Amino acid sequence: MRVLGIETSCDDTSVALYDEARGVVANLVSSQLDLHEPFGGVVPELASRAHLVNLLPMIDHLLARQSLRLRDLDGVAVTAGPGLIGALLVGLSTAKAIAFGAGLKLIGVHHIEGHILANALSGPLVLPAAVLVVSGGHTEVVMMEAVGRYERLGATLDDAAGEAFDKTAQLLGLPYPGGPAIDRAAEGGRSGRFRFPRPMLDDARVVFSFSGLKTAVRLAAAGLPRPLSPEDVADLARETQEAIVEVLVARLLQAARQRRARAVYLAGGVAANRRLRAATAAAARDAGLHFLPLQPAYCTDNAAMIAYAGWCRLAHGQADGWDLDSFARAPVVSWR
Amino acid sequence: MREQPLPSPDEFACCLRCDSPHATSALGERAATILRGGETVLLWGPLGAGKTLFAKGLCRGLGVTDEIVSPTFTLACRYEGRLVVHHLDFFRLDSEADLAEVGIDGVIEEVEGGNAVMVVEWPLLLLPLLPRRVELLAMPGPGEQERLWRARGQPALPEPWRRLFAGGVPC
Numbered sequence: 001m002r003v004l005g006i007e008t009s010c011d012d013t014s015v016a017l018y019d020e021a022r023g024v025v026a027n028l029v030s031s032q033l034d035l036h037e038p039f040g041g042v043v044p045e046l047a048s049r050a051h052l053v054n055l056l057p058m059i060d061h062l063l064a065r066q067s068l069r070l071r072d073l074d075g076v077a078v079t080a081g082p083g084l085i086g087a088l089l090v091g092l093s094t095a096k097a098i099a100f101g102a103g104l105k106l107i108g109v110h111h112i113e114g115h116i117l118a119n120a121l122s123g124p125l126v127l128p129a130a131v132l133v134v135s136g137g138h139t140e141v142v143m144m145e146a147v148g149r150y151e152r153l154g155a156t157l158d159d160a161a162g163e164a165f166d167k168t169a170q171l172l173g174l175p176y177p178g179g180p181a182i183d184r185a186a187e188g189g190r191s192g193r194f195r196f197p198r199p200m201l202d203d204a205r206v207v208f209s210f211s212g213l214k215t216a217v218r219l220a221a222a223g224l225p226r227p228l229s230p231e232d233v234a235d236l237a238r239e240t241q242e243a244i245v246e247v248l249v250a251r252l253l254q255a256a257r258q259r260r261a262r263a264v265y266l267a268g269g270v271a272a273n274r275r276l277r278a279a280t281a282a283a284a285r286d287a288g289l290h291f292l293p294l295q296p297a298y299c300t301d302n303a304a305m306i307a308y309a310g311w312c313r314l315a316h317g318q319a320d321g322w323d324l325d326s327f328a329r330a331p332v333v334s335w336r
Numbered sequence: 337m338r339e340q341p342l343p344s345p346d347e348f349a350c351c352l353r354c355d356s357p358h359a360t361s362a363l364g365e366r367a368a369t370i371l372r373g374g375e376t377v378l379l380w381g382p383l384g385a386g387k388t389l390f391a392k393g394l395c396r397g398l399g400v401t402d403e404i405v406s407p408t409f410t411l412a413c414r415y416e417g418r419l420v421v422h423h424l425d426f427f428r429l430d431s432e433a434d435l436a437e438v439g440i441d442g443v444i445e446e447v448e449g450g451n452a453v454m455v456v457e458w459p460l461l462l463l464p465l466l467p468r469r470v471e472l473l474a475m476p477g478p479g480e481q482e483r484l485w486r487a488r489g490q491p492a493l494p495e496p497w498r499r500l501f502a503g504g505v506p507c
Contacts, residue, residue: 010409048437083410084438086436086437086439087437136409137410156405157403157405158388158406162409163408163409167383167384167408170339171384211384211388211389212357214384215384215476215481217384218476219480328410328413328414329410329413
């Protein structure tokens with residue numbers, strides 16, 4: 001079976017092809033495309049228009065490169081939500097039109113399920129697993145009993161972890177996106193010079209709160225001469241990253257313990273953070289849990305994970321009707 | 337993605353002091369009692385000033401039971417309580433063309449219908465579209481957790497808001 005994946009939930013347009021026999025055979029993401037390529041040319045921006053301009057040429061390009069026609073496919077998987085509603089609609093309408101026109105199955109995929117299942121693209125899943133989904137818009141822990149069976153254990157009460165990276169980076173004068181910038185700046189930083197709060201660590205629930213970190217960083221920076229020296233920025237970045245990572249890892253391991261998981265996984269854009277990957281690996285090792293870090297290409301939004309998640313449902317004999325709708329918000333749900 | 341220029345505190349007539357994050361969310365809850373539907377509340381302030389916290393309190397005051405999280409990434413969230421609350425955040429937007437992305441016309445229409453209110457963080461891009469509005473400015477105070485909240489209105493600050501601020505801890 002071959003499934004075309006379409007992901008337009010936020011800034012990036014992405015299309016991918018999952019082939020049951022060969023795995024992910026193509027995964028195109030608009031922000032990583034060479035702008036001089038014939039189908040490219042639109043810099044991703046916060047506009048459904050960019051998805052509209054990008055999407056069909058990217059699908060054509062993908063199929064042409066694989067020497068495939070639409071009727072060689074079995075299904076079209078598309079992110080139904082959560083995300084920006086206008087952006088989602090572009091992908092959903094396109095997926096419906098293609099599936100209807102070419103007589104293919106239509107499969108709506110929950111964006112969070114896509115992120116979680118991206119881990120299956122790196123190696124066989126060890127289940128049950130506790131999965132930390134961390135990105136610019138999401139910070140939550142999901143228990144995965146099996147493919148298709150999920151339970152959200154908890155989420156952030158205010159800012160997402162990726163947002164915390166972005167905003168503290170801005171306070172430190174570092175560029176956007178803040179995650180990679182802080183990751184790099186923290187490399188030369190010393191630990192112990194600053195100490196930021198790790199909120200709610202003693203809470204028995206799986207909850208996160210990152211909004212207070214902005215105030216902690218601002219106050220620490222306010223006590224230093226301006227402009228901040230590279231050493232100061234490095235030390236502040238290091239403690240910022242440490243404060244975020246420590247809370248994320250503690251919560252993930254807490255959830256794994258409570259639910260007797262055999263593995264922990266990371267998912268989402270922040271899963272590319274090197275400190276988070278290293279700290280998770282160390283904590284998993286100490287707790288005797290399986291952990292395999294996700295390939296960076298499958299951390300950020302991508303259609304490969306959507307195509308794969310769609311294939312999983314198709315392989316279980318499931319598909320959606322033409323009344324499939326997009327949604328801005330909703331926790332991940334089980335489908336079996 | 338950048339901090340927008342903030343209005344000067346001198347342009348705001350009313351000022352009160354919140355000495356803790358809790359006081360900020362309590363201020364939001366009290367502000368909710370003023371709302372009758374149709375109002376627009378703009379929240380100015382630097383990163384970490386407590387804008388989302390105020391919005392959380394306001395939503396709670398309106399009986400919203402959903403978890404209110406930062407709308408920076410999703411740009412717009414719609415909650416239902418005693419009134420519908422549109423919680424918007426334009427921190428990531430750079431141009432007015434992007435406003436269409438959040439369906440701003442539909443939001444304004446629903447608010448003008450009278451059963452919804454709009455609470456907007458990083459509202460610079462919206463100013464031309466909103467002739468009637470209450471504007472709040474939050475600035476860090478001298479104390480570490482302290483925030484100074486100021487209010488003004490366009491064309492004028494409604495009397496209930498004036499009273500709300502007169503009843504607070506003066507700056």
